[in-house]
Amino acid sequence: MASVLILILKSDATESQIQHVIERVESLGFGAHLSRGTFRTIIGLIGDEQRLQSEPLSAIPGVCQVVPVMPPYKLASLDAHPQPSVVDVGGVPVGGGQLAMIAGPCAVEEPERMLRIAMAVKAAGANIYRGGAYKPRTSPYSFQGLGEDGLKILRDVGDTCGMPIVTEVTDPRNVETVARYADLLQIGARNMQNFVLLTEVGQSNKPVLLKRGMSATIVDWLMSAEYVLAQGNPNVILCERGIKSFDPSTRNLFDVAAVPVVKGLSHLPVIVDPSHATGKPALIPPCALAGVAAGADGVHIEVHDQPEVAKSDGPQALLPEQYAEVADQIRQLAALLGKTIAPLPSATSPGN
Structure with a gap:
């Protein structure tokens, strides 16, 4: 199952660190989407759910926080079942x-x-x-x-x-x-x-x-x-x-x-x-x-x-x-x- 995570980079992350993060996640088989904001740079990841959960992404230099886009309770969520269950x-x-x-x-x-x-x-x-x-x-x-x-x-x-x-x-x-x-x-x-x-x-x-x-x-x-x-x-x-x-x-x-x-x-x-x-x-x-x-x-x-x-x-x-x-x-x-x-x-x- 495909899943999405966002990597929030540290405010002082260097260009070389940003490129390293992108290269690292792509080497793991994930799609990386870079977005530069006024105060923060984020990288969106799309890839296999099991691998996203198992890889130590927060340990990559320059990464401040790993934020899941989908809730961890996937089957219980409205994303999985938009209509109320009976x-x-x-x-x-x-x-x-x-x-x-x-x-x-x-x-x-x-x-x-x-x-x-x-x-x-x-x-x-x-x-x-x-x-x-x-x-x-x-x-x-x-x-x-x-x-x-x-x-x-x-x-x-x-x-x-x-x-x-x-x-x-x-x-x-x-x-x-x-x-x-x-x-x-x-x-x-x-x-x-x-x-x-x-x-x-x-x-x-x-x-x-x-x-x-x-x-x-x-x-x-x-x-x-x-x-x-x-x-x-x-x-x-x-x-x-x-x-x-x-x-x-x-x-x-x-x-x-x-x-x-x-x-x-x-x-x-x-x-x-x-x-x-x-x-x-x-x-x-x-x-x-x-x-x-x-x-x-x-x-x-x-x-x-x-x-x-x-x-x-x-x-x-x-x-x-x-x-x-x-x-x-x-x-x-x-x-x-x-x-x-x-x-x-x-x-x-x-x-x-």
Whole structure:
């Protein structure tokens, strides 16, 4: 694949150094295009992408900086795919003006409760049901999830309610197991740069929900998506879930500006998770609406019918009636923006 780089030369580069740079890059098989400015001289290079990346171009005398013209996240970029991508999640389209409404408890719990919550969020307008069967926790003594038993519960509930399901995969060794049950594989914030895990889910045939790491830049985030895309899996949905901040007022800093920034760089759908971003039920509705207004392709919200007994993240969960209210507000806002909440398929097939 041809690629383009720009060599910015030092302000005091001599004519002999400039000629040496041109001769050197041409000897490597690259095309060199010299441009002299008032304060700087630059040389544009065109050549094989692999060689451009492997050659120590910045070591050539007179070179100040090597600047890539194309972004490093080539498959995730708008250059590779100018139109917004639409990802099919068990029959629910996400992107292209169709919103994902992901809702459910943080962790999979007893079947009766899971079914009760699923029916409630579905009635409110949710189109993808969530629940964690494997839970990466800061403390080894915290509830770690029900494992494959939790996957079975989540799948059964999804099939009963006619909803596709999303759950987190935390270990490369579990990708095949989780993919048998889930319609959408979630990569959590802690694993955003677990490149072995990203490669494994990229090799699966399931869509991937990639959450932004707590300290990740937007380029870091898109490069993680590139790992999945590079394995031949084009179905990636990005999720902004808040980044670390110095201010303890909220659980994380909800970076709503990340939504339009990503939209200007990538064709991938991007949704927001105000539950993890804020950690406070009162802040979830306004931040959910802000995300949709900023251009998000969906909203990911934790819902529990009795937060005080939730096995994980109860304090940040909305009650079903609270979720119904914010879902209705999102529906009205979406209509103003020319978008719609993606409809549920007439029948959701099992994850396997």
